[in-house]
Amino acid sequence: MTETLFCYCCRVHHEKTLMRLFPTRQGHRWRCLRSIEAASRTRRERDDFGRQQSEINRESARRAAENSHHLRQVQHL
Numbered sequence: 001m002t003e004t005l006f007c008y009c010c011r012v013h014h015e016k017t018l019m020r021l022f023p024t025r026q027g028h029r030w031r032c033l034r035s036i037e038a039a040s041r042t043r044r045e046r047d048d049f050g051r052q053q054s055e056i057n058r059e060s061a062r063r064a065a066e067n068s069h070h071l072r073q074v075q076h077l
Helices: 033-039 043-075
Strands: 004-007 012-015 019-024 027-032
Touching: 004 027, 012 043, 019 033, 027 033, 033 043
Parallel strands: none
Antiparallel strands: 004 012, 019 027
C-alpha cells in the first residue's frame, strides 16, 4: 500500500513522494509540490489554481454526500 500524507493546502491526501514539509506560523506542515509550485507563480495563476482546487474540493464533497445518501437509502431497505 502506498503511504500518503494530508496536504493542508489542498486538503486531500497525496503520495508521500509528492509532499514536502513546509514552514508555517503554526509550525511545519505537509504540503504537496503542486501547491508549492503554484504559490511561486503570478497572482493570476495562483488565483486560477485556487479556483481549480476549490472546484475539485466541491466535487469531492458532492460525491461524498451523494454516496452517503445512497448508503443510507440502502440500509433502510
